[in-house]
Amino acid sequence: MSGTENQPITDLGTLKALAHPLRMQLYRGLCVARTATASQLAEQVDEAVSLVSYHLRKLAEHGLIEAADPRSGDARERWWQPSSQGVSIRDKDFRDAPERAAAHLAATRLFHRQRSDMYRHYLDERLTWGPEWNSATSDNESLLRLTAGELAELSVELLALAKKYDEKGRAAEAAGDTEGRENVALHALAFPFRT
Numbered sequence: 691m692s693g694t695e696n697q698p699i700t701d702l703g704t705l706k707a708l709a710h711p712l713r714m715q716l717y718r719g720l721c722v723a724r725t726a727t728a729s730q731l732a733e734q735v736d737e738a739v740s741l742v743s744y745h746l747r748k749l750a751e752h753g754l755i756e757a758a759d760p761r762s763g764d765a766r767e768r769w770w771q772p773s774s775q776g777v778s779i780r781d782k783d784f785r786d787a788p789e790r791a792a793a794h795l796a797a798t799r800l801f802h803r804q805r806s807d808m809y810r811h812y813l814d815e816r817l818t819w820g821p822e823w824n825s826a827t828s829d830n831e832s833l834l835r836l837t838a839g840e841l842a843e844l845s846v847e848l849l850a851l852a853k854k855y856d857e858k859g860r861a862a863e864a865a866g867d868t869e870g871r872e873n874v875a876l877h878a879l880a881f882p883f884r885t
Contacts, residue, residue, distance in 0.1 A: 697754070697774035700783040702790055704752040708777065709797035712737065713745045714804060717754060717772070722873050725758040725771045746770055805877045823872070841880055848878050 699705050708714060712735065719734050720726055732742040749755045750770070758771035784794035816824060836844065863871060 695774060696776045696778040698783070699777050699779045702784075702793055704754065705779065705784070705793055705797055707748055707752040708754060709793070709800055710745070710748075711800060711804070712741075713749055714800065716742060716745055717749060718804075720755060720770055721772050721776060725761060725769050727767045727769055729767070731770075743768075805875070808875055809877070838882075841882070845880055848880075852876050852878075 699708065708717060715735050716731050719731050723730070728739050728743040728746055731746070732739040735742065746755065750757075753773055754777065755770050756773045758769040760767065760769050779794070779797065781794060784790040812819075812827075834844075859871065
């Protein structure tokens with residue numbers, strides 16, 4: 691991974707490249723695995739290797755992923771990695787034209803649909819995780835009265851807290867502390883609403 695920060699997506703082409711359902715699955719899978727081959731990812735998403743390879747090349751064309759150092763002696767295997775720690779897509783970068791706003795809305799809906807699917811999958815498997823993991827998970831709702839500035843501040847603090855725990859977990863894993871460590875998805879939504 692050449693970048694350690696989130697890559698801002700501001701152009702329509704990159705947004706559309708990532709907003710393809712299979713590409714987003716592959717990108718997310720690659721972020722979790724950190725490095726993988728098309729064959730490994732194809733097995734995860736239950737698709738043909740040739741199709742996965744095509745979509746990985748599309749993600750690479752837009753700078754979202756890049757070639758990684760080989761992890762095996764097989765020279766035919768091409769390894770991939772995310773080009774940054776993640777991506778950030780901001781509404782303000784797509785408000786300037788109806789087509790850009792519509793693409794941003796469609797992408798956001800796809801991302802949230804996939805996140806909801808991840809959570810539903812966890813709920814369906816919940817009994818297989820055991821009591822310590824089920825007790826550690828959270829499903830909270832807080833109804834707050836905030837200004838737009840306070841909401842922005844809260845969002846920044848939540849992101850910083852998640853980053854702190856990600857760095858802590860990665861450092862521990864790099865030091866060999868892998869016992870009991872699992873992938874964890876943290877989805878935090880914060881938005882205004884009227885009753």
